[in-house]
Amino acid sequence: MSMTMTQKILADHAGLKEVSAGQLIEAKLDVVMANDITGPMALPIFKQMADHVFDKDKVVLVPDHFTPNKDMKSAENSKAIREFSREQCLTHYMEQGKCGVEHAILPEQGIVVAGECIIGADSHTCTYGALGAFSTGVGTTDIATGMATGELWFKVPSAIKFVLKGELQPYVSGKDVILHIIGRIGVDGALYKSMEFTGDGVASLTMDDRFTICNMAIEAGAKNGIFPVDEITREYMQKHSKKVYKEYQADEDAEYDEVIEIDLSKITPTVAFPHLPGNAHTMEEINESEKIYIDQVVIGSCTNGRLSDLRKAAQILKGKKVADTVRVMVIPATQKIFVECIREGLAEIFVEAGCAFNTPSCGPCMGGHMGVMAKGEKCVSTTNRNFVGRMGDTEALIYLASPEVAAASAIAGYIADPRKAGN
């Protein structure tokens, strides 16, 4: 029987020759990850099932959401997972100042590789599909079960195949691709399904583009996003990881619920307006409408806080000043990216332009800290959600965009076209 790429990974991890969409299976887990919000809540549930984690190398804890701890309750939560990590002798406990945002740090440190079955108690765990792994977000009870048993139940998903053609234009990147796709299929367009990306266009996408695209698969309701493994993936894994990886390929006659062609060359800078990631508008539409003045810009997060994102933003901000009416938070996603920004002179460009250059954290993305907004304020953000109240007041407005759009908007003071930014 023919299978999708995701189905093949799941079948192998369930010890089955084949699986089909809708089938309920129990699969073995290669990585089980939680953060400072979901991890502490999982500990008492874990203790109802086990005294020790199933494998100290495979359970990963990352305090990144409310860190550096924003208040005493958050500090208690971080302390709980820190102590648990020591007690259980976990190999991968990702402390502040040494690591960074979960979905950037796991690939960077080579903890996740192709062919693995990964769960994380964070919805954006789907990011690692960029490496050709099955990776999905789950809740607290699921993660506690994964930590205790190394297994979890899954319903085998059907899939939508996205055939990518052509190459992206300058000032267009992975964020525009995924916002375009969610705009097309809607925030529940891939509900319960895999989003499998294929086609000649894949080769032109960088690893960072692929991470960004898979990161937001959840915003279309998907169970996972996944890219095939190619030279770019192999090179990334060889550079970052010593783990043995396995390459899977979808069968040529695998069944898909839908096949959608995406011509990368036709995608232009795209912005998701409040309050849904699927509320996509092209820059052409925006340029023709009344200017949308903004109060804040956020450049960072598990979606767009990687080095290439910050390079693109810095290229636009170089020698320019942030508009007087705008405050800008630049948040590199990991310590390695942070120090690279210093080495390459990006940090200086940001600071000279008038940006706050911050320590790695999820920060304002989910309204935690480091840039929470007041009533009526507007923000262009490279993060992943623009729900009501996501980044502070329920009457604050979030516009999701690429680092290029964010940087151009920071200078202009309104949502601006990076292609016209003068570089």
Added chain:
Amino acid sequence: MKAKGTVLKYGDNVDTDVIIPARYLNSFDAKELASHAMVDIDPTFTQRLKPGDIMVAGKNFGCGSSREHAPLALKTAGVSCVIAQSFARIFYRNSLNIGFAILECPEAAKDIDEGDQVEVDFDAGVIKNLTKDKKYQAQPFPEFLQKMIQANGLVNYVNQKREGKL
């Protein structure tokens, strides 16, 4: 298992950020979370809700973050069941894992109005609208999930399975 209550109705894409805003996630105390449930889209929710009341919503209920705090907040606030046209997948898993009743039934979700009296029989998947005198059939859960629901959630299921009881 049965539930009966008054309906509080919502639209499509009710996300986990409005079910329980992230600013309250520095705690996972169920009662504290429940006191803030739905505050950002329905500030009167906790005052209006009577124990046993039923939420009815449109498509993609519970979309967004993986926070299990969301079904936990609704369950602890006294919601007996959520009926929706569809659920976001992590919310769906989380609800079943903590033994919070949810039913996917597009027909009922569209037809039932705010304030209707509704009775739900989970085993049969039957939803009765007492106000409108109508009956709807929800999709039944697969056998594996029924076992998990009967075990009152995933933790008990795992423990019973380990003890060889399942």
